Each structure stands twice: as structure tokens, then as C-alpha cells.
Amino acid sequence: MALHRVKIFSLFERFWHWSQMLLIVVLLITGFGLHGFHGLFSFEDAVTLHTGAALTLLVLWAFGTFWLFTTRSWRHFIPTIHGMWGVLRYYSFGIFKGERHPYRKAYWRKHNPLQALAYTMLKLVLFPAIWITGLIYLFYFAWRDLPDATTYLTGVALIHTAAAFAILAFVFIHVYMLTTGHSFRDHVMPMITGFDEVDLTPEEEAYLRKDQPEDIR
Amino acid sequence: MRARPTPSLRHAPRAWLTAVRDRFLAMLLPLCTAALAPAAWADAGGWPTPPATAEPPPQVSGPLQGGTADHTKFDELKGPFANGSEVTEACLGCHTETGKHFMRNIHWTWSYTDPSTGQQLGKKYLINNFCTNARGNEGMCAQCHAGYGWKDESFDFTDETKIDCLVCHETTGTYYKTPNSEGSPACSVMFEGKPPIDYAAVAQSVDLPQRANCGSCHFMGGGGDNVKHGDLSSALKQPPRTLDVHMGVDGLNFACTACHVTTRHIWAGSRYNVVAKDTQGTGLPGQRTDVATCESCHGLSPHPVDSLAGFKLNDHVQSVACQTCHIPEFARGGVATIVDWDWRTAGKTRDGEGFHEEGYIQGNGEHRYTYKSIKGDFTYDENIVPEYAWFDGQMVYTTIDTAFDPNAEVIEINGFTGSREDGRSRIWPFKRMHTWQPYDKGHGTLVYTHLWGEDDAAYWGNYDMAAAIEKGMADFGLDYSGEYGFIETLSWWPITHMVAPKAQALGCGDCHTPNNSRLASVEGIYLPGRDRNPWLDTIGTILVFGTLAGILVHALVRIFSKPKEAQH
Numbered sequence: 001m002a003l004h005r006v007k008i009f010s011l012f013e014r015f016w017h018w019s020q021m022l023l024i025v026v027l028l029i030t031g032f033g034l035h036g037f038h039g040l041f042s043f044e045d046a047v048t049l050h051t052g053a054a055l056t057l058l059v060l061w062a063f064g065t066f067w068l069f070t071t072r073s074w075r076h077f078i079p080t081i082h083g084m085w086g087v088l089r090y091y092s093f094g095i096f097k098g099e100r101h102p103y104r105k106a107y108w109r110k111h112n113p114l115q116a117l118a119y120t121m122l123k124l125v126l127f128p129a130i131w132i133t134g135l136i137y138l139f140y141f142a143w144r145d146l147p148d149a150t151t152y153l154t155g156v157a158l159i160h161t162a163a164a165f166a167i168l169a170f171v172f173i174h175v176y177m178l179t180t181g182h183s184f185r186d187h188v189m190p191m192i193t194g195f196d197e198v199d200l201t202p203e204e205e206a207y208l209r210k211d212q213p214e215d216i217r
Numbered sequence: 218m219r220a221r222p223t224p225s226l227r228h229a230p231r232a233w234l235t236a237v238r239d240r241f242l243a244m245l246l247p248l249c250t251a252a253l254a255p256a257a258w259a260d261a262g263g264w265p266t267p268p269a270t271a272e273p274p275p276q277v278s279g280p281l282q283g284g285t286a287d288h289t290k291f292d293e294l295k296g297p298f299a300n301g302s303e304v305t306e307a308c309l310g311c312h313t314e315t316g317k318h319f320m321r322n323i324h325w326t327w328s329y330t331d332p333s334t335g336q337q338l339g340k341k342y343l344i345n346n347f348c349t350n351a352r353g354n355e356g357m358c359a360q361c362h363a364g365y366g367w368k369d370e371s372f373d374f375t376d377e378t379k380i381d382c383l384v385c386h387e388t389t390g391t392y393y394k395t396p397n398s399e400g401s402p403a404c405s406v407m408f409e410g411k412p413p414i415d416y417a418a419v420a421q422s423v424d425l426p427q428r429a430n431c432g433s434c435h436f437m438g439g440g441g442d443n444v445k446h447g448d449l450s451s452a453l454k455q456p457p458r459t460l461d462v463h464m465g466v467d468g469l470n471f472a473c474t475a476c477h478v479t480t481r482h483i484w485a486g487s488r489y490n491v492v493a494k495d496t497q498g499t500g501l502p503g504q505r506t507d508v509a510t511c512e513s514c515h516g517l518s519p520h521p522v523d524s525l526a527g528f529k530l531n532d533h534v535q536s537v538a539c540q541t542c543h544i545p546e547f548a549r550g551g552v553a554t555i556v557d558w559d560w561r562t563a564g565k566t567r568d569g570e571g572f573h574e575e576g577y578i579q580g581n582g583e584h585r586y587t588y589k590s591i592k593g594d595f596t597y598d599e600n601i602v603p604e605y606a607w608f609d610g611q612m613v614y615t616t617i618d619t620a621f622d623p624n625a626e627v628i629e630i631n632g633f634t635g636s637r638e639d640g641r642s643r644i645w646p647f648k649r650m651h652t653w654q655p656y657d658k659g660h661g662t663l664v665y666t667h668l669w670g671e672d673d674a675a676y677w678g679n680y681d682m683a684a685a686i687e688k689g690m691a692d693f694g695l696d697y698s699g700e701y702g703f704i705e706t707l708s709w710w711p712i713t714h715m716v717a718p719k720a721q722a723l724g725c726g727d728c729h730t731p732n733n734s735r736l737a738s739v740e741g742i743y744l745p746g747r748d749r750n751p752w753l754d755t756i757g758t759i760l761v762f763g764t765l766a767g768i769l770v771h772a773l774v775r776i777f778s779k780p781k782e783a784q785h
Contacts, residue, residue: 036731043725048525096778141532154743165757169764176768
């Protein structure tokens, strides 16, 4: 096993990440504006931006989900407790003592266990909670004549808003995490260039050098 | 000539020339008469109703346009006529069925039975919270009856010659009406010294009703300009498009009947029978002729779907009346409306005489009375933001027959129902009228007050409320306890005129906002932007700021604890 600079984020994955980031920022700002927390946009503009960004994000997610499954990349997100304790311990104590992060990226495991769990929960709980309620909200005109429609709408809005608060908290933690370890730049660059330090087995290294030499430096 | 070619004009050039001549006369005549008329009068009853100084362009009167006859050529209308009834007889000589048709409409009957509640409504019976009751005061109030001579119960509602065709159809502006009975000398003096009516001239001037015709009563409801409705004032005679996008002389220039379409002298669009939610739209073929709803012309998806907002606005048609967004304020155009009336202060005299005081200058510069001995104190307002509520079109009236708790705090003259769930309601704008008015304290009913008459009990002239109520009730065999008091009443006036150009319509944020939402008091809905779960907002805020605080603490500990040599 040896550390190498390997391309772990494909062009699509990076495009996905950054466009998703942009859309989520737009959605959070316009969404909390619609909720009445600020008045940076008129309600009409906020609704238009919010809905447009949401529909764009859904299309992006459709492609992303397709990509995850066709490239087998979904396996990166399988939760595991293996190594979890070390990571938790590092963020709780080790980081203050200047210890090294205990996790080494593997070629088929580019997230540490805490990351994998967090992203999995985001993808399976928070995102569905917000996009499913968002679509129900958006299509209110189609079910507004059901009995007690306004009661359901209140519930839908509640879940949608709750998920938004949780996603906002996630965004803060996510960005803060970039400041840990080496440097902010070291964390951001892999998502720009695609290359990061990965612990490769000799077989993986041999394979990459022979068949995908452009992906290893 | 400001007239633009309309289809009717292109197809009937002859009628158009006639119209030009008529209107030239119409312009001159009032100029002559106005100089003679006492100034006090224009305010008293709304007559005469001269057109604006410039020649008005032809008004668009809905499906009936152009005409096929020139009334100035009819020998039957050459006169001379001694009175209005003789003109009516001449009209009926050709319009043989019109009398029968007309007698079925509410302008003649002043009577309407609500098909849902069975309540006997109509001006003939109702009590309002302005001058309170027409009943027993027809000598004055029935000036606005479309007939001749109704002053008491003896009026013959089957006599076609008593129909007043001219008040609605003459276009000279020289026609006027005076009270059907003399009344107290203190009042009748207001109506003396008028120029005689040239009945042949007004008879030959007949045309489809102009805004000034309808306005001679409907703009003056409640005893003065815009007093009652708030959205119907003399400002609509020659309104700019900014005041009313349909009636604007620099816009569509609609006459009232362009929307209040008429079949056999029955008009669409009644306040007693409101279509709060039109689900049929324009109908086929062409325009519907049974309703005055916005949807009957604009359809059920009136906003162009060129944006997400347009799509969402069309959704709103389900639950928000068009008027709610498109009439951002009423009593615009410089004419104020009365929003509060206090009968408790009526009856003050100076040296035994009634008096009045001006205390309000409205937008167009005119002074309005804020106190009259005959009526009490008034409060005016203009450019008013309406009240909003779910409304299913059904009003329930407090009539002379309605018993209520004598100790009740507020009585609704016309309470209404409606909710999000009933499928028939939409959120409507209303004028709210608040009044302190006399009632039967012993029985808990409203009262008929005898205001107008030549006798000693008539309030107007004698200022004795006890006697006026005593007689007002006795004349109709009504049980009166003998003890009157004053009670607070509210009446609700659906706002539907003074539709602003779309640029002035409300924006989404006027309602979808946590602060000062136009719909702040409307219940039964979740209104995004206005509504929130305070628990969720609190917990969510704590979560987000707790996260930030946690990050800050974590970062500070890192900064101060990390050994220098360990840094990478």
C-alpha cells in the first residue's frame, strides 16, 4: 500500500457537486426568503428562482443517480462502522492535539466512515424529504380540492421547512470540515482537479498505470 | 372629436353622425342650465348630471351597439310632453313589450326574495346602516325608484305609464328628479328653483344607458357621492384608465351595461345574488349574457402562462376573487366614502334650526359634510385598503323581522358566509361600514325611522327620534316596545369596481409576507410566507445557530490547543 495522487472525482462528479452546491445555495437563500426570514427577493422572483432551481436540481439528481448506479460508484456510500470510532475520536480529541487524520482514502472507498454515513443520510433522508415535499407543494393545484387539503399542505410545508433547516446545518458543518486537516485548499482542490491522495494496493496501482495512466500521477 | 372608430361606428355611420350631433347638444345644454341651477343641488341628489367639459367619446355598452333607429326622427317624440309619464307612453307605443319586461326587474319592484334563505330583501323592505330605511320615506328615497310618484303604499306597481324610461336612457344631462312628496319645509327648500325639463329634447336624446345615467342613483347611494359603496362614485363618469381599466375614457370606455349585460331589462350582477366563484368562464358561443363576472369575459385562466408566476396566478383564480388583487384600493379618484356614521349625535340644532358642518376635504378638493343635524356625524376615508374574507356569495340580512339580543354589541346588517372548504367561496375584498343607529331596545330589533314627511313626526325637520320611530313602526303595524337606543351595526360591501390597470395590481408579496399581509386575518388556509410553525422556526433556528456555535467552539479549541510542531 502506498499513497499516490489518483483521480477519484470524475468530470461528471465534479460538475454534479459544484452545480448542486450552487443550486442548493440558491434554494436555501430563496427558500428562507419565501419563508419570510429576509426580503432579498420579491416573493414572485423568489418563487420563480426557487422552483427553477429545484426542478434543475431534480434533473441533475436524476443524472447523478443514474451515474451512481451505472458506474457502481454508489458503493462508496455504503455505511460502515469500520474505522468510525477512529474518525469520531479524531474530530473530538485528536484534532486538538495535532494528530493526523486516521483515515486513508482507498480507491473504492474515497469517503471516511463518518462522511459516508453523513452523505448517505443526506441522500436517503434529507434530500428525499425535501424534494418529495417540494414536489407535493409545487403540485398543490392538482390536489387542492381533496378534503382537508390545507391541513396536509401545512404538514408538507412543515417537513419541507424542517428539512431545509437540517440541510443548512449540514452545509455549515460540511464547509467547516474543509478547514480541518492540511488546509482548506487541500480539501477543495480534489473536487476541482479530481485528484487526491489515495492509498493504492499494488494491484490497483499496476492496473491504473497500465490501463488508466492518465488517472494516476 | 376624440371618438375612435369602434365596430359599431364603422357599421352604422349614420347613427354615428346622429350621435355626434346629439352629443354636441348634450354638451351645450348643461352648460346653459348649469349656470342657472343652484349650486347646492349637484350635491343633494346627483342631478343634473352634466358630462365633463370635453365631449365624451361613445361608451361601449356590451352586445347591443350601434342601434337601428334615430329617435330624433320619430313623430311620437316631438312632443309636447307635460311630464315624464307622457314620454313613457310614447316609448311604450313602439316598445310594446318593454313595460312588462321592466316591471319584473328590481329597479321597479325594489323587492327581491332570496331563493336560498327565503328572506324578503329589496330596498322596499331592508334596513341599512346609512339613512336606515326607505320604507315609509319613499317620498324622498324613491327619487331613485325608476318610476314616477311613489310616495306611499298607494303606488300602483302595475301601471306601465309610471315607469321612468328617461332616467336611464336620456343623454342630455338635463333631466332630473325631485322628491315625490314635499317633505318638511326645512328639506324641500333644497329642491326649489330648478329649470323646467324640456321633455321633447330629453325624449329624443335616448340611447343605451351611459355611466352618468346609472350613476345618478348608484354613485349617490346612501345620500351622497360614493357614500355607500366606496367603489361607485361620480369619479367614474369620466374616469381615467388608472381609476378603472374598463370604464376609463382613455381606455375601453365601457358603459355599466358592458358588464352588467341585460336581457329583457333584467341585469346581470346583483349584490343580493353574488356569483362569488364563476366556474363556467366565457361559455360558448361568444360571451355569456347572464352574468357580470370577470370570468365571463376573461375566462378561467386569465393570466398569460408566460412564466411560472403566470401559472401560479391562474391557480389563485380558484381561491382568490379577481377583485382582491386587481382592486388594490377603493374610493380612489378623489371621491371619499363614508366608513363610519353616528346617528347618536343627530338632532342638534342652532336657534331651533338644523345645520351642517364641513370637515373633510376629499382628493378632488371638494368639501364634505362631517355633521348634519338630520343624520349625525360621518367619518370619511378614501384610497382604502379593503377588508378580506372568504365569501360564498350568500348574504344573510338583519331585517326588520330579525330579533337579536338587545344587549348585543354589534349587529351585522348583512353577515355573510364562506370558507376555504365549501368549494363555492373565494377571498373577496369588502368595504366595512360601521354605524351607531337607532334600534328597539325593548325587543331587540332594528326599526323603521320616519325621516321624511310633512307631519310633525318626520325626523328631518322635527329632530325627535322617539316620535320618528314611533310613527315609522306604527305606519307598518310593527310592534315597538316604545324604548329605543343606539346599537353598533356593520355592513359589508363587496368591492368590484375601480379595477386598476394590471401594473397596479397587488404583487405576491402583498399577501405572502409575515408582516402586514393583506390577508392577515383570512383563516382556513396555509399561506406560504405568512404562515409558519413557530416551534419549527425556533427549533430550526436553534439547530442552525447551535451548529454555528459548535463550529466556533471546535475551531477555537483547535486554534489554541494545537501544538505548533504538529501542523502540516
